[in-house]
Amino acid sequence: MSIQDDLFSNQKPTLLQDIMASKDWIAKALNSSNYAADFSINSLKEIDRFFDEQNTPNGILNQNRGQILFALGSYIGEVIISAYGGEWITDDSDPQGEINIAVKLKNGGIVFPVQRAMKRYANGKEDSIYDYGFVLGVASKK
Numbered sequence: 001m002s003i004q005d006d007l008f009s010n011q012k013p014t015l016l017q018d019i020m021a022s023k024d025w026i027a028k029a030l031n032s033s034n035y036a037a038d039f040s041i042n043s044l045k046e047i048d049r050f051f052d053e054q055n056t057p058n059g060i061l062n063q064n065r066g067q068i069l070f071a072l073g074s075y076i077g078e079v080i081i082s083a084y085g086g087e088w089i090t091d092d093s094d095p096q097g098e099i100n101i102a103v104k105l106k107n108g109g110i111v112f113p114v115q116r117a118m119k120r121y122a123n124g125k126e127d128s129i130y131d132y133g134f135v136l137g138v139a140s141k142k
Contacts, residue, residue, distance in 0.1 A: 015090035015097050019074040026071035037075065041083050041137065044130040047072060051120050051129070061121060069121060070098050073114030076129060077103045080111065084137055111136065 013021070030037035035046040050072075054060040061068060080086065085106035091097050099118070102110050119127040 014092050015101055016088055018070070018098070019077070019088060019090070019101060022067075022071035023074040023078045026068070026075050029071075030075075039075075039079050039082055041079060041130075041133050044076065044079060044133045047076065047129045048120070048125070052125070055121060055124075065121075066098075069117045070114055073101065073117040076117060076133070077101070077111075077113035080105070080113065080133060080136055083133070105136070109136075 027037040027039065030046065030050060035050050037043050037046060051061070056062075077088065080103050081088070086103045089102040089104050089110070091100065094100055099114050100112065101114055102112050104110050116127070116129065116132055120129055
C-alpha cells in the first residue's frame with residue numbers, strides 16, 4: 001500500500017456511501033425482526049408498522065435514534081428511486097448533510113426521505129411513510 005492509498009483509506013465515507021450501507025443494514029435488521037423490507041412500495045407499510053411498534057419508551061427507536069432514522073430515510077429513498085426513478089442528491093460539505101439528503105425524482109421533484117422519517121417519528125401516523133410513497137407515485141405519473 002502506498003502512502004497515498006493510506007491517506008485516502010482514512011477518509012470519512014461519503015454520504016452516498018453511508019446511504020448505501022445504511023439502507024442495506026436497516027433492511028437486514030428489519031427482516032430479521034419480522035418486518036418485510038424488500039424495497040417495494042408495499043414495504044413502506046412495514047416501515048409504518050415499525051414506527052408504530054418501536055416508537056415507545058422501551059422501543060428500538062429510543063436506542064441510536066439518529067442512526068436508525070438516517071437508515072430508515074435511506075431505505076425510504078431507495079424504495080422511491082426503485083419504484084419511480086430518480087437519484088440521490090448529497091452534499092458532503094453540509095454540516096446537516098445526513099438530514100438534508102434528498103432524492104431528485106425523474107419528474108424533477110425533490111423529496112427529503114430522512115426528514116420524512118423524522119416527521120413520522122415525531123408526529124406518528126398522520127405522517128405515514130406508505131402514504132408518502134404512494135402519493136409520490138401518483139404525482140410522478142402526471
